[in-house]
Amino acid sequence: MRQTTFDPISLEIHWRRLVSMVDEASAAFVRTSFSTLVREANDFAVLLTDPQGRSIAQSSASIPSFIGTLPATVKHLTAKFPVHTLQPGDVMITNDPWMGAGHIHDVSTVTPIFHRRKLVAFAGVVSHMPDIGGRIRNAGNREIFEEGLQIPRLMLMRAGEPDAALIGMIERNVRVPDQTLGDIFAQVAAGRMLEERLRPLLDDVDLDALSAEIRRRSEAGMRKAIRAVPDGVYHGHSEHDGFEEPIHIRCAVTVKGDRLSIDYTGSSAQVPRAVNVVPIYAFAYSAYAVKAVLCHEIPNNEGSFVPITTSAPLGSIFNPRYPAASGGRSMVGQLSVPAIMMALSKVLPERVIAEGASNSSITLTGMDRGRRFAAVNFMNAGQGAAQHRDGYTMLSFPSNLSNTPIEIFEQSAPVRVVDRSIRRGSGGAGRYRGGDGLHFEIEAVGDSPMMASMIMTRYRSAPLGLFGGEPGKPGGLFLNGKAIDPAEHWMLKTGDRVVMQTAGGGGFGRRRTKRRRK
Amino acid sequence: MRIAVDIGGTFTDGIAVVSPGDRIWVGKTLTTPHAPGEAVTTVTADLLRQVAAARATRPEVDEVVHGTTLVTNTLIERKGARTGLIVTKGARDVLAMGREWRYDMYDLNLEIPRALVPDERIIEVEERLDARGGVVQRLEAAAIRRMLDKLAALQVEAVAVCLLHAYVNDAHERQIEAAIRKRFPQLAISVSSGVAREIREYERMSTSVCNAYVQPLTADYLGNLGERVRELAPRAKLRIMLSSGGFTSGQAAAENPVLLLESGPAGGVLSALNAARNNGIHEVLAFDMGGTTAKACVAVGGEPLIAHSFECSRVSRFKRGSGLPVLIPSIDLIEIGAGGGSIAHINDLGLLNVGPESSGAVPGPACYGLGGTDATVTDADLALGYLNAENFLGGTMALRTDLADAALGRLAKKLKMSVPSVAWGIVGIVNGNMTAAARVHIAEKGHDPRNFTMVATGGAGPLHAVDVARNLRIPRVLAPIAAGAGSCLGLLAAPARVDRSWSSPALVSETDWPAVARSVATLREDAEAELASAGARQTGLKWFIGAEMRYAGQGHNVSVTLPATKITAAFAPQLVREFERRYKQLYGSLVPGAHPQVMTWRLTGRSDIVNRRFQWGDQRAGGASSARGRRSIYLPLEKKFRAVPVHDRYSLKRGTRIAGPLILEERESTLVVAVDARVNVLDDHSVLIEIREFE
Numbered sequence A: 001m002r003q004t005t006f007d008p009i010s011l012e013i014h015w016r017r018l019v020s021m022v023d024e025a026s027a028a029f030v031r032t033s034f035s036t037l038v039r040e041a042n043d044f045a046v047l048l049t050d051p052q053g054r055s056i057a058q059s060s061a062s063i064p065s066f067i068g069t070l071p072a073t074v075k076h077l078t079a080k081f082p083v084h085t086l087q088p089g090d091v092m093i094t095n096d097p098w099m100g101a102g103h104i105h106d107v108s109t110v111t112p113i114f115h116r117r118k119l120v121a122f123a124g125v126v127s128h129m130p131d132i133g134g135r136i137r138n139a140g141n142r143e144i145f146e147e148g149l150q151i152p153r154l155m156l157m158r159a160g161e162p163d164a165a166l167i168g169m170i171e172r173n174v175r176v177p178d179q180t181l182g183d184i185f186a187q188v189a190a191g192r193m194l195e196e197r198l199r200p201l202l203d204d205v206d207l208d209a210l211s212a213e214i215r216r217r218s219e220a221g222m223r224k225a226i227r228a229v230p231d232g233v234y235h236g237h238s239e240h241d242g243f244e245e246p247i248h249i250r251c252a253v254t255v256k257g258d259r260l261s262i263d264y265t266g267s268s269a270q271v272p273r274a275v276n277v278v279p280i281y282a283f284a285y286s287a288y289a290v291k292a293v294l295c296h297e298i299p300n301n302e303g304s305f306v307p308i309t310t311s312a313p314l315g316s317i318f319n320p321r322y323p324a325a326s327g328g329r330s331m332v333g334q335l336s337v338p339a340i341m342m343a344l345s346k347v348l349p350e351r352v353i354a355e356g357a358s359n360s361s362i363t364l365t366g367m368d369r370g371r372r373f374a375a376v377n378f379m380n381a382g383q384g385a386a387q388h389r390d391g392y393t394m395l396s397f398p399s400n401l402s403n404t405p406i407e408i409f410e411q412s413a414p415v416r417v418v419d420r421s422i423r424r425g426s427g428g429a430g431r432y433r434g435g436d437g438l439h440f441e442i443e444a445v446g447d448s449p450m451m452a453s454m455i456m457t458r459y460r461s462a463p464l465g466l467f468g469g470e471p472g473k474p475g476g477l478f479l480n481g482k483a484i485d486p487a488e489h490w491m492l493k494t495g496d497r498v499v500m501q502t503a504g505g506g507g508f509g510r511r512r513t514k515r516r517r518k
Numbered sequence B: 001m002r003i004a005v006d007i008g009g010t011f012t013d014g015i016a017v018v019s020p021g022d023r024i025w026v027g028k029t030l031t032t033p034h035a036p037g038e039a040v041t042t043v044t045a046d047l048l049r050q051v052a053a054a055r056a057t058r059p060e061v062d063e064v065v066h067g068t069t070l071v072t073n074t075l076i077e078r079k080g081a082r083t084g085l086i087v088t089k090g091a092r093d094v095l096a097m098g099r100e101w102r103y104d105m106y107d108l109n110l111e112i113p114r115a116l117v118p119d120e121r122i123i124e125v126e127e128r129l130d131a132r133g134g135v136v137q138r139l140e141a142a143a144i145r146r147m148l149d150k151l152a153a154l155q156v157e158a159v160a161v162c163l164l165h166a167y168v169n170d171a172h173e174r175q176i177e178a179a180i181r182k183r184f185p186q187l188a189i190s191v192s193s194g195v196a197r198e199i200r201e202y203e204r205m206s207t208s209v210c211n212a213y214v215q216p217l218t219a220d221y222l223g224n225l226g227e228r229v230r231e232l233a234p235r236a237k238l239r240i241m242l243s244s245g246g247f248t249s250g251q252a253a254a255e256n257p258v259l260l261l262e263s264g265p266a267g268g269v270l271s272a273l274n275a276a277r278n279n280g281i282h283e284v285l286a287f288d289m290g291g292t293t294a295k296a297c298v299a300v301g302g303e304p305l306i307a308h309s310f311e312c313s314r315v316s317r318f319k320r321g322s323g324l325p326v327l328i329p330s331i332d333l334i335e336i337g338a339g340g341g342s343i344a345h346i347n348d349l350g351l352l353n354v355g356p357e358s359s360g361a362v363p364g365p366a367c368y369g370l371g372g373t374d375a376t377v378t379d380a381d382l383a384l385g386y387l388n389a390e391n392f393l394g395g396t397m398a399l400r401t402d403l404a405d406a407a408l409g410r411l412a413k414k415l416k417m418s419v420p421s422v423a424w425g426i427v428g429i430v431n432g433n434m435t436a437a438a439r440v441h442i443a444e445k446g447h448d449p450r451n452f453t454m455v456a457t458g459g460a461g462p463l464h465a466v467d468v469a470r471n472l473r474i475p476r477v478l479a480p481i482a483a484g485a486g487s488c489l490g491l492l493a494a495p496a497r498v499d500r501s502w503s504s505p506a507l508v509s510e511t512d513w514p515a516v517a518r519s520v521a522t523l524r525e526d527a528e529a530e531l532a533s534a535g536a537r538q539t540g541l542k543w544f545i546g547a548e549m550r551y552a553g554q555g556h557n558v559s560v561t562l563p564a565t566k567i568t569a570a571f572a573p574q575l576v577r578e579f580e581r582r583y584k585q586l587y588g589s590l591v592p593g594a595h596p597q598v599m600t601w602r603l604t605g606r607s608d609i610v611n612r613r614f615q616w617g618d619q620r621a622g623g624a625s626s627a628r629g630r631r632s633i634y635l636p637l638e639k640k641f642r643a644v645p646v647h648d649r650y651s652l653k654r655g656t657r658i659a660g661p662l663i664l665e666e667r668e669s670t671l672v673v674a675v676d677a678r679v680n681v682l683d684d685h686s687v688l689i690e691i692r693e694f695e
Helices: A010-032 A038-043 A069-082 A164-173 A177-204 A205-229 A279-294 A329-333 A334-345 A406-412 B038-056 B068-079 B141-154 B171-183 B201-232 B250-257 B263-278 B377-383 B403-416 B420-445 B461-472 B481-495 B513-533 B571-587
Strands: A044-049 A055-058 A092-094 A104-115 A118-128 A154-158 A233-239 A247-255 A259-263 A308-311 A359-370 A371-379 A413-421 A437-444 A450-455 A475-480 A489-492 A497-501 B001-006 B013-020 B021-032 B063-068 B083-088 B122-125 B133-136 B158-162 B190-193 B237-241 B248-250 B283-287 B293-299 B310-312 B325-326 B334-336 B341-344 B354-356 B453-457 B474-479 B497-507 B541-551 B558-563 B594-607 B628-634 B640-648 B658-663 B672-680 B687-691
Touching: A010 A044, A010 A118, A010 A205, A010 B420, A038 A118, A038 A371, A038 B133, A038 B171, A044 A069, A044 A177, A055 A069, A055 A205, A055 B171, A069 A092, A069 A104, A069 A118, A069 B497, A092 A177, A092 B038, A104 A177, A104 B190, A118 A177, A118 A205, A118 B122, A154 B453, A164 A177, A205 A259, A205 A279, A205 A489, A205 B190, A233 A334, A233 B513, A247 A334, A247 B628, A259 A279, A279 A308, A279 A329, A279 A334, A308 B063, A308 B325, A329 A450, A371 A406, A406 B377, A413 B687, A437 A475, A450 B038, A475 B453, A475 B513, A489 B628, B001 B263, B001 B481, B013 B481, B021 B481, B038 B063, B038 B201, B063 B263, B068 B201, B122 B141, B141 B171, B141 B201, B141 B474, B158 B171, B158 B201, B190 B201, B201 B250, B237 B263, B237 B481, B248 B250, B248 B513, B248 B541, B250 B513, B263 B293, B263 B334, B263 B453, B263 B481, B283 B461, B293 B420, B334 B420, B341 B377, B341 B403, B354 B420, B354 B474, B377 B687, B403 B420, B403 B640, B420 B461, B420 B628, B453 B481, B453 B558, B461 B474, B461 B687, B513 B541, B513 B594, B541 B571, B558 B571, B571 B594, B628 B658, B628 B672
Parallel strands: A259 A308, B001 B063, B063 B237, B083 B122, B083 B158, B158 B190, B283 B453, B453 B474, B640 B658
Antiparallel strands: A044 A055, A044 A118, A092 A104, A092 A154, A104 A118, A233 A247, A247 A259, A359 A371, A359 A450, A413 A437, A437 A497, A450 A489, A475 A497, B001 B013, B013 B021, B237 B248, B283 B293, B293 B334, B310 B325, B341 B354, B474 B687, B497 B594, B541 B558, B541 B594, B628 B640, B658 B672, B672 B687
């Protein structure tokens, strides 16, 4: 007989089982992935949903950008391919930014799971592809058409048979077809693994009843945490470097009883550059900020996030119209985190941190000694201070991206890292100092010129301090000593030197007159 | 005669084995943290007395094999040497920056592990190699002089050297090493290309620094130990157990002490495998559970899997990434739980949780009566009847059932449940957690648990093994003898072993095979010398070539191991076949059109593994009547308490066959069989439990 009611003990046991299955599938996926972003930055998620697309368990290692995105993808896909038409061996696919995870580089696949010939769940996987065609990812791209191949809602496989036409299309439109297709089929394998692992559990318990109980408990936990925050409307803001002019992020956080809503009205309008943030992505980082500040122990599933809503008017940078480009959506979207922290600092000063900077990167492509290469190097920055401690020097936040080892970078592209050191003194002063950013200097040493595309964060807009703490130093980008624009693609000749500096974090509290010894 | 001594946190255990016959004597004394050698002397002297009394002569000791947690503890407590670090110009902050990711994504205030060498003790030196090992900037004599002057001012006791791309060309590191040895002959020195010749500067640097940091202390300790051993047994050679599951000479261990990090736990696994081999069991999940930790390890074909990176000195025990990385070969053990001391509590969502907090030895579980008030796994075991309050540690420590019930009662009240259901809840959850972690571990290695036998060791291992095995659908559990001193038996069953590695990333199709062959030959010569110093005979040696492989473009490796053979281009298809076999086993299918690549090569040499059929030296086995009566225990499948037979384990004769549910008691542990099962006492006094449900 299958279990349909759960006490605080059996629920804990079955829930852990579910999470460990999802984590196992996600570990196998990460190890086989060709995408640097999947491996070094956990830029992927594996999810189990019920037949309605409500999430039951999500991989623990995934970065915050996927909170709530895959359940929405499942719902969009089943709207096109109704549940009763699906059969074992089917796999659905899309990379529509509005239905997926916010830019076309993230491809999602969803596999129906059957038990005793009944569809009982979906396994969903989304991940950043090694390549999706188009121009190299850069904030300067102006429309989605430049960014690469768009995959609408389609069937990747029917009853176990891959769609040859679709695969042929993908193959022709990306730079490294074996790697992109390798990752898409690794997603399918992860979905299958999840189905296999789930089977014994399905014999023991009623998954619908279990998932309802998980959602109920998680939702109650989040509501309890919100109720502890005083009711009110709290305002916060942040700023992105922008292009011709800065992009403003403004949020109003409304706490009312056990509900919390965040409205981005007043933020800049969408821009013809690749930094627009679709609503689902705005929600993901907003929900992350709320969870990190209020209750970081609460599990990752749909129930936890029911009491949280986000909104922005159509045409806003947080709710752009098609065909807005969004390849660099994280640059603006992640700024919702410090904006929300600033808003909540008025009532929860001991829980928040001052602004820091998210990651920057440089992508190099070209030919060297007769062979094509493509290499990406990630750089983190200084983070903001808190009420009782200095900010972290050189740590990834709010995403979670490892740096690229010098030795690996030099193996994969004809460059020499001249200097990779802490940019001492770049953190903002204050009662507690912001963390320091990075000084990164490379020299091109290949036998022919190569193309460089940089993503820079906080090179104009300094990360702000809180409660009188001073801002951190903004970053900088230089080619042979001259400041250059990261929205352009640059050609590097042998001997050219690029310096990338990342920002320091903001300080917390007014600096005391006597210098505090570290 | 050979002697094994293992220094643990609380006890120092020793076993003497006399051949032929592999008869064993066991000794135990409290660990002496201020001077660990003292406990070694005490135990060794005690063992010599026992053997002499039994045989009326004083037998000669040939070898003392030693396992220790000294290196681990030095790193955890940060009590190592004042250490300096020499790096390539431009790379001075590699250690401070680490890999820059957060081991907990949602904790805004996580603690970052502090580097072992602070900024002011890092010296940059002007030199540079490229990724192929070519010299971009020469290391000039003047640069070496400046470096030495700075080093002189630092007043360090140890120094690590880690230069960029030294995994492919070690010339500059060796030049610096020679210069330092000449000017500061007393300084401990650790060179990255010697300690961990692998790509990725942070991990290699961290390994070299950890090694330097523990070198002076370990050298003193091993020197002192050598003297003590010579006093008691003048002809005995000192051998040291490594994390890899082999032993080496005292001298080699003193040079690379970082290889000793997991020396104790490795012994536990080897002991489990020895018992498995004796009974013809080839697919094993070694399960070891003690008071503060539970570990699991997969071993197929009698040999444990080896992992090549490890993390020590974590600031958050169960969080990967919160420690210092070290690139050393170690038996691939995973920590699956916090052991019998794990504390039960109610979380934010109103659910019962167990661990990761542990009550430790003091105050310990509530039932110890030492002031602990939190309900732990041990308290639950007692309330369920699995532990005997009067016979804990052979009756030397009485357990307080009333205190256990009171602690459980507090949780029961909050959860509005009965005490027995909360007690079973705690055991069910902790077993469930260990099951989940072990299941993932087995699956990650590409195996099916239904073919496995679990081998249970540690004080709490036999208590929980059968239920965890049942959850994993593992049909058989083997409980070897002397669970309490298990790692010593492992030390005695271990082979001599040497591992060497070097990173040389290249596609298989473009590999320079003569260069690989040359590297193998050089390293083999060096490895042979070390094996000889560890007493291994040339003729009985086994050699293996390993490769860390992937499809070009991926970031994770699949480990491939083949018996050593002549390396020519003809080796390529063999290597690719083995890679594809492993890849399929792990991930289901290959990647069409992708190119196999080798990142790191490995060479392993070890002496032959000999099965040891250990028997009690004293006549404790096979005594009088075994039945000790009956006790009421909780049977999870029936969801109720029932009286079951209790036996004295070592009174059961070989070949005994009885049926579970039942309890077997021994001095240091209790074997709980709470389901229908066949229980067989085997020839070596191991007990095999076959769960009926899976027949």
